[in-house]
Structures are given as structure tokens and as C-alpha cells.
Amino acid sequence: MPVKKDNSFDFKLFKRLFGFARPYRLIFTIVLFSAIFLSASSALRPGVLKYAIDENVAVKDENGFLFYILLMGGLLLAEVLFQLLFIFYASWLGQSVVRDVRIKLFSRMLGFKKKYYDNSPVGMLVTRAVTDMERIADIFGQGLFTIFSDLLKMTVVAGFMLYMNWKLALTVFTVLPFIVYATRVFQRNMKKAFEEVRTEITNLNTFVQERVTGMKILQLFTREDREFEKFKAINERHKQGWLKTIWYNSIFFPIAELSSSIAIGLVAWYGGLMVVLETQSTSGELFAFIMYIPMLFRPLRQLADKFNTLQMGMVSAKRVFKILDTDSQIEDTGTIENIDLKGDIVFDKVHFSYIPDEEVLHGISLDVKAGQTIAIVGSTGAGKSTIINLLSRFYEIDNGRILVDGIDVKDIKLAALRDQIAVVLQDVFLFADTILNNITLKDGNITEEQVIAAAKQIGIHDFIASLPGGYQYNVKERGVMLSSGQRQLLSFLRAYVSNPSVLILDEATSSIDSNSEQLIQDATDKITEGRTSIVIAHRLATIKKADKIIVMDKGHIVEEGTHDELLTIENGYYRNLYEVQFMNEEVA
Incomplete structure (x- = not known):
């Protein structure tokens, strides 16, 4: 009717x-x-x-x-x-x-x-x-x-x-x-x-x-x-x-x-x-x-x-x-504003669902010590990116707790929490603006000299300087004037200059050109040095260097340990993944 x-x-x-x-x-x-x-x-x-x-x-x-x-x-x-x-x-x-x-x-x-x-x-x-x-x-x-x-x-x-x-x-x-x-x-x-x-x-x-x-x-x-x-x-x-x-x-x-x-x-x-x-x-x-x-x-x-x-x-x-009138706000009821996080991260029996009654994470628990680098591996849909989104409070968890330095993330002001976390996403977004403005996002506290110094430290200054106008080069809408590898390098620099306590990398190197791959690997090593880093890994080199590897499957953490420890598990998830996906890469 x-x-x-x-x-x-x-x-x-x-x-x-x-x-x-x-x-x-x-x-x-x-x-x-x-x-x-x-x-x-x-x-x-x-x-x-x-x-x-x-x-x-x-x-x-x-x-x-x-x-x-x-x-x-x-x-x-x-x-x-x-x-x-x-x-x-x-x-x-x-x-x-x-x-x-x-x-x-x-x-x-x-x-x-x-x-x-x-x-x-x-x-x-x-x-x-x-x-x-x-x-x-x-x-x-x-x-x-x-x-x-x-x-x-x-x-x-x-x-x-x-x-x-x-x-x-x-x-x-x-x-x-x-x-x-x-x-x-x-x-x-x-x-x-x-x-x-x-x-x-x-x-x-x-x-x-x-x-x-x-x-x-x-x-x-x-x-x-x-x-x-x-x-x-x-x-x-x-x-x-x-x-x-x-x-x-x-x-x-x-x-x-x-x-x-x-x-x-x-x-x-x-x-x-x-x-x-x-x-x-x-x-x-x-x-x-x-x-x-x-x-x-x-x-x-x-x-x-x-x-x-x-x-x-x-x-x-x-x-x-x-x-x-849409009620879709993250509850920003935290009272802790001025905080300098060390980077201890705890997921305590965290349950989460994008759609009600269809859980994506089933009570996962993990413990990351300050300064550690952990790699998260698993098949598509295992829940890897969900962990990243929850730590930054892009979504609210259903049950459990997420703690940073022993403090519930809900008790920290949202802006203060996100100021301490830098994220390099798989899909790099650049605005139709200069390289400098895309790096600083027009933050007046970050000078061009600081950006240049950071670029030299992670080894990408020469690439930027080679572009017409250097740091003033306009990358156009979504960075179409750059290759995917070059965009990825800029996203690393953007994260690095913010000097975060916690670094999250969705390391999208599967479609990166060979010229950029080594630069990205070097940049990864540099920006993860001395700070808590969570990496969704796509390259064996990154995984092997991690202090701990988290293996996920269908919203559960099924294994965790170092690369060598996980390879000793007979018929283990990681060992099977290594044999199917990573062994050829290691041989090469």
C-alpha cells in the first residue's frame, strides 16, 4: 500500500x-x-x-x-x-x-x-x-x-x-x-x-x-x-x-x-x-x-x-x-587531558560488532609493552583493522576494556588520546594541497624546517626535493600526481613529524613499486624505533623484526609469539600462513 x-x-x-x-x-x-x-x-x-x-x-x-x-x-x-x-x-x-x-x-x-x-x-x-x-x-x-x-x-x-x-x-x-x-x-x-x-x-x-x-x-x-x-x-x-x-x-x-x-x-x-x-x-x-x-x-x-x-x-x-539530530557521536566524557603516554596497551576481553549481534571480535585480550613492535597477521576479515580502529576510538566496544598506560581510553579526552596516536593507513589520503600542508595538516606547531629534518631522518628528503617546487609541490586531488609508493612515503612522514607515543601501521606494500619499497622499509624501521608500534604486516621482513606476532582468525587471537616460536607449532595458523604466503618471499 x-x-x-x-x-x-x-x-x-x-x-x-x-x-x-x-x-x-x-x-x-x-x-x-x-x-x-x-x-x-x-x-x-x-x-x-x-x-x-x-x-x-x-x-x-x-x-x-x-x-x-x-x-x-x-x-x-x-x-x-x-x-x-x-x-x-x-x-x-x-x-x-x-x-x-x-x-x-x-x-x-x-x-x-x-x-x-x-x-x-x-x-x-x-x-x-x-x-x-x-x-x-x-x-x-x-x-x-x-x-x-x-x-x-x-x-x-x-x-x-x-x-x-x-x-x-x-x-x-x-x-x-x-x-x-x-x-x-x-x-x-x-x-x-x-x-x-x-x-x-x-x-x-x-x-x-x-x-x-x-x-x-x-x-x-x-x-x-x-x-x-x-x-x-x-x-x-x-x-x-x-x-x-x-x-x-x-x-x-x-x-x-x-x-x-x-x-x-x-x-x-x-x-x-x-x-x-x-x-x-x-x-x-x-x-x-x-x-x-x-x-x-x-x-x-x-x-x-x-x-x-x-x-x-x-x-x-x-x-x-x-x-x-543524528546521535552518532563518540562519547567524549574523559577528564584526562594533559597526558604523555609511554605506550603500554592492554586489550582486556574486548568484544565488538559493527552490526548488533554479529560480533567481529570475540573477547580478545592482548598486552603490548611500551616500546614494543607487534605485528598482526591473519586472513581477510580476521579483525586486524578493527583493533586499530578501536584503539583510536573510531568505534565503541561492546564489552571489555582497552587500557593505555593502565588508563581506560574512555577516561582520556578524545583529542588528547588521538594526539598520542599516529596512524598510517592502507589507503593513503592526500588533500589537493602542497606536500608541506599535507604533512603538517596546517599545524602551526610544526615548522617546515622540522619537516625537512624528519624527511632526511627517514630517507625521503631527496625524493621530495626532486619534485617541482619541492615541499611546495601541489599533489592535486587525492595525490593523483604521485605514485602509490610516493603517497605511502608521505604518509610515513606525516606520522613521524607528529612524534606519537603509539604508532599504528597498516603497511600496504603489496602494490608498491620496487623503487619505493626499500625506502618504505627503511622508513618503517626508523619511525618504529623506540616507540610502541602495532603493524598490520604484509611483508615478511617487518614480521620477523617484530617483538611479538599476533595471529588472528575470525575475530579470535589464535596464536602469539615471535617468528621462530610460531614456526615450531605443528600445523599452526602462522606456520601454514608462512608456508603459503611468506616462504617464497624469504627464498627470493
Whole structure:
């Protein structure tokens, strides 16, 4: 059974959004009064014209007529001024509110658990932080205040018309029900059309983003023609969606213009008849009403678009607030802030699951002494990377304890804990920035001289110096200007300059070129020297140098010891792994 959509306006959500405008009460007041004065000045001009014609043109009073013309010019200038204030400050308020909401949103996103990002598409989060924010800004700049201004102008104009000549006013109002009905039909159909357009835009963006990212695969498997046909089909649906909106506009706006013209024709006919017969109408009133009719009808036909803008902004606000209300924060309740860890690490019967009731770690216990290097080996899915994530508190454990220097990691402030731990991940991420900024991450406490000295110590200064611009070389998005081995070397340097108490290496050397492999091995030896290091090992050389090897299988620690000790275990996990994976490497 299809779910019925709730198209009602969410006042609770609107009130919450409006709370972000409270710090800008003065600007809000300026916008509000600008809308009021704009409506008043607009409605007064036809009234002044009426008096100019009736009291001066009819009796040929040149001086009096000039006064009214100057008065109309003053009202026109006032209208321009208030229009300027209204447009500028309404947009300024919208952008200020959006800035505050975006800051709050990004601050919230920075504290989310890694699990949240595991389950949330990057494109969706980018859309919330960028595109949806602009729709929220439109609530203030093109939605709420514009609707208020238009409704106020229509009300004032209608009041002036009734006051000036109620019979002519009622003649005009007879056309209003038709245009109101047409506006309502237009609004409903445009909303459906825009929803279809947004869906197709999302499909198009997703398709293009995925294909551009995976272009190498498409070309390797000669899928260009097939994907091009898919693109054309999606692009066609996108075009058809927009054509619907164009079609509805093509129908509605001529109807709106026709209604306005009919109202002017009725006024010209009925009002002209009354002027000719000299009964209850004047030439000035006739001119004034002809000016009033566009003022009454034009805002009405624009209201449909403005209400859609307001509604779309509210939909975007709902999406953004959904992220703001997401409870996916790591509990940072620790009180220990200034701490210099030695690096003793204990996992005490730690249970963990990414998905409830599907444990990944089954009560593992391990003990790492300060300064030791331990290697973790095991098959894919054994739980090696999970240990790394838990130590840095990217995820919360289900049961057990993780201790560093005898202190539960939950008792240490999250920032203080992570400041003491450096991680070199398997997938190296570099920003579209200089090598220096990628190493320091713009930490003002790390100087370029320190970076150069560290690079020389681990043997990669010559490689960096050979690049155009050296440490100022821009590696572009995700470091595409560098090889995988070069990116890995930079990640080692980034970890080394932070001078951590605990070093974690996901040593991804399986796809490293031969020129970089020896540099990486030398860098590994240097940065692990004298500090606690946990290495997910992919090379026998690293494993053999470890003080202790942890062998994992299906979330359990099945063996631990040195390389030589583990090889003595008959039919042991490590011995089998060594014979299958490492023996050829050792022979070579």
C-alpha cells in the first residue's frame, strides 16, 4: 500500500529554523519594515495619479499637476530604496542563517563515529552541506519575505481599490477566483514536476560521478558505448522532467496575463461607462485602477513559485536537521587531558560488532609493552583493522576494556588520546594541497624546517626535493600526481613529524613499486624505533623484526609469539600462513 505524502507545512520545523535568525533581529526588523513601506509606497502612486488627473488635469491646473508629479517621483524613489533594502537584507539574512547552520552541521559531522560514514554516501553529505543549504537560504531571500511582501502589497492594493471605488473593485475581484484556482493547480503540478526534476538530477549526478571516478575501469573493459547509452537515457529523462515545468509555465503565465487583461478590459468598459455617464467614477479613478490591476495580479501569479521555493527550502531544512539530530557521536566524557603516554596497551576481553549481534571480535585480550613492535597477521576479515580502529576510538566496544598506560581510553579526552596516536593507513589520503600542508595538516606547531629534518631522518628528503617546487609541490586531488609508493612515503612522514607515543601501521606494500619499497622499509624501521608500534604486516621482513606476532582468525587471537616460536607449532595458523604466503618471499 503506497504511503501517503504529508504535504502540510511543518510549523515546528519552521520555528526551529527561525531560531537561527534570532541573533539578527535588527536585520529582520529592517526587512520587515522595508516590506511594509514598499507595499505602502507602491499602493500610493496610483492614488496620487488619481488626484493629479481629477484635480489638476481636468481643470488644467499646471502648478498643482507638477506637485503631484513630483510627489509620484518621490514615492517611486522611496519604492526603489525600500526594494533595495528588502532584497539585499533578506538575502543577507538568508546567507547569514545558512552560514550558521552550515557551521553547526560541519561541526556535528566532524564528531560522528566512523560507523556513520560507513553507512552514509559521501554525495549525500556533500549535498546536505552545499545544495540543501542554498535552498534554506532561499526561504529567507526568495520565499518567506517575498511571500509576505507580495501578500501585504495585494492586501494594501485591494484596500485602496475598495476605498477608492468599491464597484470597480468588485468588478476586478470577479476575475480573482479564476486566477487563484489556476495558481493552485499550477502550484500542485509544478511541485510534482520539480520533484521529478530533482530525482533525475540526483540520478544524473550519481551516474556521472561514479563513471568519472571509475573511468579507468570503463576503458579497460571497453564499456564506453554501453555507458554512453545509459547516460543518454538518463539525460533524456532529465530533459523530459524539465520540459514538464516549461509546459506548465507555458500554460499558466498566458492564463495569468489573460486574466489581468480581462480585468483591465472590464474596468475600462465599466469604469469608462460610469465616467461617460458621470456616475460614481472619475477619469483619475479609471487610470488608478488600470495601474492597480497589475499590482494585484502579478504577485498572485508569482506566489505559486514562491510557495514552492518555501516548501523546497523546508524539505532541505528537514534533511539538514535530520543530520543535526543524528546521535552518532563518540562519547567524549574523559577528564584526562594533559597526558604523555609511554605506550603500554592492554586489550582486556574486548568484544565488538559493527552490526548488533554479529560480533567481529570475540573477547580478545592482548598486552603490548611500551616500546614494543607487534605485528598482526591473519586472513581477510580476521579483525586486524578493527583493533586499530578501536584503539583510536573510531568505534565503541561492546564489552571489555582497552587500557593505555593502565588508563581506560574512555577516561582520556578524545583529542588528547588521538594526539598520542599516529596512524598510517592502507589507503593513503592526500588533500589537493602542497606536500608541506599535507604533512603538517596546517599545524602551526610544526615548522617546515622540522619537516625537512624528519624527511632526511627517514630517507625521503631527496625524493621530495626532486619534485617541482619541492615541499611546495601541489599533489592535486587525492595525490593523483604521485605514485602509490610516493603517497605511502608521505604518509610515513606525516606520522613521524607528529612524534606519537603509539604508532599504528597498516603497511600496504603489496602494490608498491620496487623503487619505493626499500625506502618504505627503511622508513618503517626508523619511525618504529623506540616507540610502541602495532603493524598490520604484509611483508615478511617487518614480521620477523617484530617483538611479538599476533595471529588472528575470525575475530579470535589464535596464536602469539615471535617468528621462530610460531614456526615450531605443528600445523599452526602462522606456520601454514608462512608456508603459503611468506616462504617464497624469504627464498627470493
